Amino acid sequence: MQSPLQITIRDITSSDALEAHIREKVEKLENFFDHLVSCHVVVEMPHKHHHQGKEFNVRIHIGVPGNDIVVNRDHHQDPYVALRDAFDAAKRRLEDHVRRMQHKTKAHVADHIGYVTRIFHDEGYGFITGQDSVERYFHRDNVIDPSFERLQEGDEVKFIEELGEEMGAESPQAKRVSIGKHHLPE
Numbered sequence: 744m745q746s747p748l749q750i751t752i753r754d755i756t757s758s759d760a761l762e763a764h765i766r767e768k769v770e771k772l773e774n775f776f777d778h779l780v781s782c783h784v785v786v787e788m789p790h791k792h793h794h795q796g797k798e799f800n801v802r803i804h805i806g807v808p809g810n811d812i813v814v815n816r817d818h819h820q821d822p823y824v825a826l827r828d829a830f831d832a833a834k835r836r837l838e839d840h841v842r843r844m845q846h847k848t849k850a851h852v853a854d855h856i857g858y859v860t861r862i863f864h865d866e867g868y869g870f871i872t873g874q875d876s877v878e879r880y881f882h883r884d885n886v887i888d889p890s891f892e893r894l895q896e897g898d899e900v901k902f903i904e905e906l907g908e909e910m911g912a913e914s915p916q917a918k919r920v921s922i923g924k925h926h927l928p929e
């Protein structure tokens with residue numbers, strides 16, 4: 744943690760055991776996420792009417808890069824149970840924060856545009872030449888729209904490129920081949 748842990752205990756007698764318990768809970772959070780910037784834990788017993796009994800309030804303020812996580816748990820008669828509930832909630836919020844930080848947009852393979860330069864309907868394959876003038880092999884199983892049988896030489900197509908092994912050498916292949924409806928013959 745970049746700044747020290749702060750523990751504040753109000754309206755109750757502080758004990759080494761309670762502070763040690765809080766330190767253990769914070770250490771578990773740090774083991775889960777080692778980029779904690781700060782942590783302030785407040786345990787208090789707010790003044791209540793006598794008929795409500797003694798209930799503890801635990802507030803946890805955790806500083807993380809780019810955000811603050813604040814948990815407030817009220818109304819439990821055992822301070823250790825109140826701490827457990829508050830730290831469980833803090834861990835869930837920290838897990839959510841980590842998921843948001845690690846959320847990476849899935850990298851989609853870029854579509855390429857090309858033209859069917861040769862097609863062999865009987866054999867079930869053809870070739871597409873992309874805008875980079877590279878010829879790519881494609882198989883009937885790689886055509887998604889329209890059907891392979893409807894493709895014609897000269898059709899503009901969209902595809903993704905994959906390197907395939909052909910006769911021992913890697914060569915570019917077209918996968919997920921499709922054309923727009925405006926290119927289909929009537």
